[in-house]
Amino acid sequence: MSETSETLVLVERHAGYRVLVLNRPDRLNAFNEPLHLALRAALGEAAADPDCRALIVTGAGRGFCAGQDLSARNFAPDVEPDLTRTLEAFYNPLVRQIRDLPMPLICAVNGVAAGAGASLAFHGDLVLAARSAKFLQAFAKLGLIPDAGGTWLLPRLAGRARARGMALLAEPINAEQAEAWGMIWRVIDDADLMAEAHRLAAHLASQPTYGLALIRRALDASETNDLDAQLAVESELQGEAGRTPDYREGVAAFLEKRPARFTGRRR
The missing domain is CATH 3.90.226.10 (2-enoyl-CoA Hydratase; Chain A, domain 1)
Structure with missing residues (x-):
């Protein structure tokens, strides 16, 4: 072929x-x-x-x-x-x-x-x-x-x-x-x-896809950052993660003691 x-x-x-x-x-x-x-x-x-x-x-x-x-x-x-x-x-x-x-x-x-x-x-x-x-x-x-x-x-x-x-x-x-x-x-x-x-x-x-991509970005950045620079990266990326619907869903699922239904979307 x-x-x-x-x-x-x-x-x-x-x-x-x-x-x-x-x-x-x-x-x-x-x-x-x-x-x-x-x-x-x-x-x-x-x-x-x-x-x-x-x-x-x-x-x-x-x-x-x-x-x-x-x-x-x-x-x-x-x-x-x-x-x-x-x-x-x-x-x-x-x-x-x-x-x-x-x-x-x-x-x-x-x-x-x-x-x-x-x-x-x-x-x-x-x-x-x-x-x-x-x-x-x-x-x-x-x-x-x-x-x-x-x-x-x-x-x-x-x-x-x-x-x-x-x-x-x-x-x-x-x-x-x-x-x-x-x-x-x-x-x-x-x-x-x-x-x-x-x-x-x-x-x-089935997991919060965008949040997982942010984890990769944070870990990659840590390879060359000192602690202060990495703390700044964490602040920026955690801010992004906190604005996703999956964060709200994760908190709601935890409080309601049920499995989370993540969409993986950024917005």
Whole structure:
């Protein structure tokens, strides 16, 4: 089957959430330019749908995402590759789009996540990994540096020493290591991975979606703020959260001792 935007990212619609499946299983779902465009389009459509209040991203076949498809690199002998263009045209916009999503993102890592594929997984708000999954920063084997936000993510997730070990040695770590190091939310038995991802997505889809997006903004800001700056961020974002109908509904549900019926709306 020829690759089209419809086949490169499969979209499953469920009540309150969507599942996006990277679908180049013969290439371990490695990125080429059409896959970038298809994923960004699918993310944009989900973000624009007020009924979509959570997202799952996973991979078809035995891998999550093997990073850049190196078979797409055709080097002319007299032309230097322009990887700056690749990052600025494809990877960086994708990362920014993911970080700006108005709903939580669950990454269900069903197999190998390598290079930019590992970075994609780590950008998830909640990362579930099958017990057989592995994470690999393979850039050093090509003389490159981690990208797609990898140099920003690794020290924050794993700490300075582990980040350098992963980046410099390019050795895979398994799902249990990633969980023990605090890099992912949870390891799940392979057979149960997607069921748990669906359970979490259904739960998140019933929650105050805009408030959850504000939580992400606050936590992201804390990575570089000192305490005073972060207190200011909390004041601003808590003010926004307090003006949502979901805050009123949450308080009313608490006082009336009943389950809350959140809409996820900003206004």
